[in-house]
Structure formats: C-alpha cells, structure tokens
Amino acid sequence: MNSTRIPIDLILERMAEDAEKAQKRTSKASDVLLGELNYELGSTPYEIVYEEDRVRVKHYFRNENAENKLKTPLLVVYALINRETMLDLQPDRSVVKTFLQEGIDLYMVDWGYPTRKDRFLTIDDHVNGYMNNIIDFIRKKHHVPKINLMGICMGGSFCVMYSAQHPEKIKNLITTVTPTNFDTDKGLLHVWMKDIDTDRMIRTFGNIPGDLMNFGFLLLNPARLMIDKYVGFMENMDNKDFVENFVRMERWIFDSPDVPGETFRQFVDDCYKNNLLIQSKMFLGGKLVDLKKLTMPLLNFFGEYDHLVPPQACNQLTKASGSKDTEDVCLETGHIGIYVSSKFQRQFAPKIAQWLKERDQKEIKQEPQVKREQQLQGSTVNKKPAVKKASMKKKAARKPKITGQAPPRKSKLSLIQKISEAI
C-alpha cells in the first residue's frame, strides 16, 4: 500500500491565510467601492464635425508639434456592434492618444444607437450612404483627393466594400480583426450563424437587440467571461485603479447598440452563409464589390487567439485584393486585446502610424505639384501606387508576421489582458 503525504497542515494554514486576506480585502474594497471612482470612457477631447441622422463623426485634436505629421487624414470606422469608445478606453491604453501623439489627423465614425426607424437601412446605406458622405466631407475639408481608411471588425468589412467600390478616394487601407472569409468553422460565431433564420429574427425583433448579441458573445466562453472575470474582480476589488479599469471595460462591453435589421440580414446571408465578399461576388447598391479593385496599400491585422473573428476569417484578404503593397500582421492576442491590452499598445498603433508615414511621405514626393482642387475633381485617379518595389511584400512569400511571441500565456497576465484575450 502506498503511503500518502498530504500536507493537510499546510493546506489548512493556507486556507486560514486566504480567509484573513479576503476579510482585509473586503474591508478595503468597501472604501474603494463607496468612494469616488472615475470610470469614464473616451476621455480624449474631440469635436463633432459631421452629423447625419444618428451618425456622427468625431474629430480629435492631434499633437501639432509631432514629428512627421501625416498630411493625409485618417478615418476610423468601427463596427455596428459595440462602440468606438474601445479605442479610447482608458488614459494609458488609448489607440486614439497614440495616433494623436504620432501626428495623425484622426476622424472616427460614431454610428450612434439605431432605433426602430433604422431597421430598413442596408449595408449599402451605411457604406455608399453614410460612409461615402463622410469621406467626401473629409476630402473636401482637407482638400485632398484621397484619405486613409481604417476599419475595425465589421467596420473593416464595410471599409473593404467601400474601398473596392471607390478606390479613387482611398489612399491606404488598414483592416483590423476584419472578417472577409466566412467559410471557416474555426470561430463558433461562424458555426452558429450558418443556421440562423434571419427573416424570422428580423420579423421578431426589427433591429437585432444588442443585449441578445452580447448574450451570444458571453456564451462563446462562459468559463472566462461569466465566472473567472468576476472572480478576478473579487480578488482585486480593493485596488482602485483595477476597479476603475474593470468598470470601464464592463461599461464598454455591455454598451451594445442594436444592429439595423436589414443590415444584419445582408451581413449574415451574403457573408456568413454564402461567403460572397471574399469571392468578389457580393453586390452593394446593384454594383459588384470586386476585391481586385483594392489596389491601394493594405495593412491587415488580426489576433491569433480571436474567438469571434479567427485568423482564418481574416488572412485571405491580402491574397484576394488587387494591391501589390500588402502586409498581414498576426498578433498573439484575442479580438479586443489588440486595442486594449497594455502589451499591444506598443505594437499596434505605433506600427500603423509608422506604416502610414512611410506611404504618406513617399506619395507626397510624387504628388506635390498636383493642384488640390484638380485632385478633388477626380483627375488623379489613375496614378500608380508610389511605393517602391523594395518595400513591397511579395505576395508569394507572404506569411503573416506573428508579433508578440514572448510567452504571454504562461506569464502572469493582468486580468484586463486576460479578458481581452478571452473575447
């Protein structure tokens, strides 16, 4: 018979220690929770420069003293699910702030909260309606023929569709965690969406409720998102900074506008069910979305551990595009970890700024003499990409860069980072 050596005394001692710690923590936590907390999102100042129906455009004030300020403004288009405040979640984790410090003239679309009257708005209304009007507005304001466009998740898909239909207005395209290939069973969302009866859903709900979608997202990883997350909160609720950041994240996650019914229908039917976008078979407003018309430089980010939009849903875009200057960047994180984890704050936004600056300077060298007014009238559409061949990524040898390969999963991750990777 094997003799067992169970350190009962040690276990009991640890349990007593834990109980004592928990008691102290609870007592301190009451001071923190009852005290004044700052959990505001999106604290970076901005002005609203454009409004149409429920849609608004935020313009942020960049650092005018930054070196190599970008001449071309950047428009960021967020998804219709959740809100763009994620890019400015907290003062020390703000993609917006990094862009401004890098001298980027930043505009961001705020899609607002769709109401019942928006249920008939299609993807075409969003892409060729609102987005086109906003882009024309920015072009006119800055006297430039083209602007830089960056899309996030579903907003990235919109940007891909827009750039394919209006390549003459987009100088550089950046897609982040953007689903374009839906023929994969790697993400649970892709599996579940295949059998959704969109007609019935729209008949029932009109717009698809944000809460319903949030419930679906929670179900993607209930162990982490419904249990571990709150256990982590209980363990750290005596830490004011932690509580503030946790509540910020919580506010962002559950701030989920409804999705207009017809937009949802088209996105699910055309993309999730029939995978038309990546095959260049999708139609918007009666016009084909041909990805070969994506001839502008294209930078494509995605997360290796993204459960919502897995790498397989993102990494086909560069191959399908008609651009000769493309780059895939795969970060070792989840769907929102790219934007909010402290680690990727140093790898994500600065990389975009650098990438844009390289292309901004090069293009300017070739186009300085063109009169802006002439450009606005569309006379420069046929200009060839000015990026030197040496800097191009060859399509054949295009293997996504996997950045951040330090052992994040073994090291002690912060809870916020864990949450962001779990989503």
Add this chain to the structure above:
Amino acid sequence: MADEDKSSPFNESSIFDWMKTASDMWLNMGQTMPSNSDSAFSTQTAVQNRFTQQLETNFNLLKSFFRMMSEPGSASAAASSVSALPEIVLKMASSGFGAAMQIQNHLMEKAGNIGKRTEAYNFDNLDQEVFRALTDVYEKELRQYLKIPPLGLTRFYQERFNEMLDKHNLFETTLAEFLSILYLPLEKSFKVLQEKLQQMAEEGNLPSQTKESYGMWLKILEGHYMNLFKSKEYTDTLHRTLNKLEDFLIAKNDSMRDFLQLMPVVTQRDMDDLYKEFHLLKKRVKELEKQVGISSNTLTVVK
C-alpha cells in the same frame, strides 16, 4: 341484492312523498302572492308586472314537472339513475387517474435516463429525452385545450391570446432544455476535478492553495464548454430555443396589438409601415438630389 335496492334511500315511495310535499309548498307559496286585481295592476310598474307573470309561468312549469315526476314510471327511472351515480363517478375517476399515471410513468421512464449522460468531455448524443417528454406531454395532453376553436365575435382575439400562451409554454420547455445543457459542463467539470484531486491525493501531491484548485477546475470547465459548443446537439438546441423565443415574441406582439388597438396608441406595425415609407422616400430624395446635383450632405459643424 333486491332487498338492498328496496332499502335504498332513493326508493319510489319516498320520492313521491317528497315531490308532493315540495310541489304543494311552492303552489301554496304562489297562492299567497297578491291577486291580479285592477288596483294591484294600477300600482305595479311594467317591470313588476312582467316579473309577476314570469313567476306564475315558472310555478306552472314546476307544477307540471312535479306531476310528471310523480308518475310511477318516471320516478322509477330517476331512482335507478341515481343508484347508478356512484358507479359512473368511479368510472370517470378511474379513467382520469389512469391518464395521469400514464403521463407520470412516461416522465419517470424518460427521467430515469438522466443519470446516464455524465461521460466527461463527451457531448455527443446527449439524452435530453426528459425535456422532449415534457414537450410531448404538453403537446399531446394540454395543448389541445388551447386549440379548441374559439367562437363568437371575439374569436380572433381569443385565438391570438391562446396562441401566445401556447408559444410561451413551448418556449419555456425548450429553454429548460437549453439551460440544462449549459449546466452539463459544470456538472462534468466537478466530477473530473474530483477524480483529479483524488489521484493527486493518492500521489501525495494535493494543491496547497485554493487558487491552484480553482485554476485547475476553470481549465477543465473551459475545455468542457469548448467541446459542448462544437457539438451538433448544442447548436441544434440553441437554434431551437431561439426559434421558440421568436415564435413566442411574435405571438405576444400579435396579442398585445389587440389590446393596444383598444387604446389611442400607435402600434409597432403602424410605425413600421411608416418607417418603411419614410425610408424609401428618403432614398428617392437622395437619388433625385444626386441627379439634380445638389449635395445630399446635411453638414453641421458644431464648434
């Protein structure tokens, strides 16, 4: 037996006596009412007059009924039917009891299978029979009452209300099934953790910190959920629950609309029609603006 029948409290002679007494009493009561004199009529209102006439008719009806019942043939038939009453009640009770037992046996049979579905990390061929049985019982034994065709002027309102109750019941049973599936990984993960801890204890290697045990359990739970979510059974149940929820909401909205129409409130359907027209109109205006060359932007610069 014949003697017993004769001694029954429902024998003919006692009924005759009772009927005669009752009949006489009510007729005497009737005679004590004021006579239909001219003076009485003159003071009676039209309603009172109608009441007196109706009472008189009723007395006459009662009288003729008692007379008919006093005849030996009728009384004997009544007595025998009353004697058969306990038997009828017993038959009715036994058939009802039989049906209830059948339902219960059906449920117990299915419920007996619950314990069989506890294999770790395996979610194929989940036995959700008990929930199907509940749905079955509801559909076969109870649902029919909600499907009785309503009659009369309000039949459509009743129909829609019953439809809402029906869809609600179906949604509840499907939701119960879905929640039970969601609970399965918890149940299984505890079992796996228990086995793991037992093994570690045998090796003298028990985690000394609760956090370690928690971390172990969480990983097991996450693994179970990932396996569950990939199973066809889960996806089917998820979609079935969503469909039943949608059915219920549609039926609820239809029924609610009936109530709202009684009030000066615009219904969602009215608004949807309006929104659609508004949306199409807006599109036409924008298209026309483009054709004419007017900027469609409603630019507002807020400082």
